[in-house]
Amino acid sequence: MTTATLTATLPPSTHEFSEVIHRLEAGGSMLPDTPDNLKQIIGIYKAYAVPMDFYWRDLLYIAEQVFLNPLPAFKYFISEEYLDRPNAYAGDTADLRIWRGEADAHPELRAFMEKGEVNRKLPKLLHHLWHDRVNMEFAEACMEAMLWHEDINPGFNAYLDSEEYKQNSDRAIRAYFKGNPAMLGLYKLFPEMFLEQVKKLSYYANLGLFWEVMAPVFFEMSDLYDEGKMTTVPEAMEFLVNGIFAVAGRPIYHHVYIDGECYEIIPKSQAFTWLYEAALPYVEAVFYRTAPFRGTKSYNAQAGQIPADQKDFHYGILYADVFPVGSAGIPPTLLMQDMLHFLPDYLVEEYQKHGRGEDDMLIQLGITFQRSMYNVTSAVIQALRTALLYPLDDPNPEHLKANRQFFEQQIDRFKRPEARLRDVQDQSYR
């Protein structure tokens, strides 16, 4: 944290983003520390955490209960049991209490599910058909990005290809379709087709377990801010860093429940962990890579707009152009629409003062969200530096040089013109 030692032992960085590098070296975030930035990111963490509380519950519901239903028309209609399911990091029964609030579904989420935007108590199905609901497709798109960018999760994917996994899946598939000769016959003819679906469901479980942690972290940050106990952007980043470490060793697993019996498709004993098999792959898949927006890039193979190598994909939130949010072919619109329902009042007031006021709120909150994800990514970079390299006040100049090199490498990824790192340095980017 001591800038003085740093400047005394290392010459200034010559990196294009040297200002950001120096800020990271001083224990800061990629996002400048201003009260406005703090207000924006915390407000949006709160607005994000409520739909996320639905996402993780429904992801686990689909992975564990809906499983291989060939016509999963009601997969977004989660059971009461999954709404009541205690979050492992909130409430009195928590393994490690991160949020001081209750462990079951958030009250704002329950209220929205009951009455929706129309603010009328209607049957679930009508809310759904009127599209008055949480856009669960966004969570599935994130899951698909993790599934498809398979090079970033080698240990996990090696297990999904193992004989043991195939046997575990086989047992569950047979139990699920017991007494259904049509599906069992189809399974016999095309076993790979079913296996691929089970792999996808394992990623549902993976992402569900990842977000089960992030929701209480964001709720707690919002509460601390409201209580006046979180006052700077670096503090907000530090809270995330500690949150990441606290649950780094949480098991990632996939259990399926068929006729009340548990089938362990990925057992906890495989020793997959939250940090290595969920959090880091998620950040790479969703923040950096994802897939090109259908509304901004041509998939035409002759046009060559989209890279041939998956590692060169740069369509995540850190690169996204948020201005066309709300128009066709821009997937993050789904999330922006979800967060719109749960904005704290202070952010709504803020948006009314800028841009086109309430009319372009979706875009303004999208840009706020981008800011907040630059702060989350900063936390990931600082956590990696803590885990793999050296303290920021290390007296050994060689160690500081290694830290510098690491930060510069990370920031190199934002040199490409699409990256929004430069924009978020500027308060007028809204």
Next chain:
Amino acid sequence: MPSIVEIAVETEGFSTLVAAVQAAGLVDVLATGGPFTVFAPTDDAFAKLPPGTVQTLVDNPPQLARILKYHVVAGSWRKADLSSTDTLTSLESSPIPIRTEPNFEVKNSTVVAADIEADNGVIHVIDNVILMG
């Protein structure tokens, strides 16, 4: 000569490590198997981890065992044997970067006591818990 586990139990400053090895069910492996090279973090090293980290691991033995296996390498590697080696492969199967000059460093930790002999291997005491990746 005592085994790796016996040395850890009898030496002061390794109570967290010993408790972790017990929680992870690795006592038998480290007491009778081998030979191993163990990079043993001190209690102070564990105390440097942010709050909650150790608790979550102790609650989940397979995950804890995986982190501990990253501190163990097959074979007896004394400091002198490592002078021409850049990396070792841990029992966890991830690589561990090693430097012996100017200081004896294992990944981002420094060896504070090297070449402690046990009857089934050798122990190097380190000042940080090391992590894969």
